[in-house]
């Protein structure tokens with residue numbers, strides 16, 4: 001993309017949503033100070049997650065996700081959409097390891113309140129909703145700013161979530177910086193939080209700190225794409241009473257997501 005067309009897209013975004021555009025500027029600036037984190041992932045992360053959840057291992061639910069995963073891929077395909085990396089502008093759909101963490105967390109924790117940031121085509125949202133339906137309890141609130149510079153992608157928002165699964169879902173449009181604090185105040189407690197929105201260190205830290213105050217004892221945070229900066233490592237260091245786990249993505253060496261467990 002040329003500099004001129006990039007600037008044109010930014011200008012159109014400023015006109016369409018001036019507050020969101022203004023909130024994006026400090027994020028963009030803060031990225032200049034980010035440096036890659038050198039994490040060692042834990043090969044036993046799934047065992048540890050199940051221990052945190054008080055669930056058995058080997059997990060009888062684990063492989064059931066494979067069927068759902070194939071369904072999601074084929075339903076997206078019938079809409080002309082591919083499941084994978086960088087399918088929503090520069091943003092990616094969840095990959096299978098993150099999806100497994102989400103699936104098992106919801107099934108075993110049986111949460112009342114799940115909050116996520118970052119929907120795009122809604123792969124993680126679908127997995128949460130499918131698991132909530134199986135539990136026959138709980139609700140998902142998803143905060144999402146549709147791609148600020150690629151309006152043509154907006155029609156894809158939530159494409160992986162069929163109407164039949166929307167009963168337990170509240171979609172809140174806007175940046176997490178604007179929407180998350182008020183949502184958390186209105187909910188009082190969160191059992192499970194999933195960060196998959198803007199992966200700057202500044203935004204990740206903001207979301208994690210905000211949510212920690214509302215996280216229930218025994219609560220879990222699943223934080224995607226922690227590799228490009230130190231936010232997750234710094235958070236783990238600043239809150240040593242929390243158990244933190246670094247988990248490998250299945251499709252990319254050196255790419256990770258993080259888990260946080262607040263002891264009961």
Ligand SMILES: C[S@@+](CC[C@H](N)C(=O)[O-])C[C@H]1O[C@@H](n2cnc3c(N)ncnc32)[C@H](O)[C@@H]1O
Pocket residue numbers: 088091092093094117118119120121122123124125143144145146147148174175176177196197198203
């Ligand atoms: C990585 S994608 C989400 C993928 C999704 N969880 C899935 O599994 O399919 C990131 C999403 O967050 C949105 N986003 C970007 N900046 C945001 C912000 N500040 N607050 C909330 N959402 C944001 C993007 O437009 C995109 O829809």
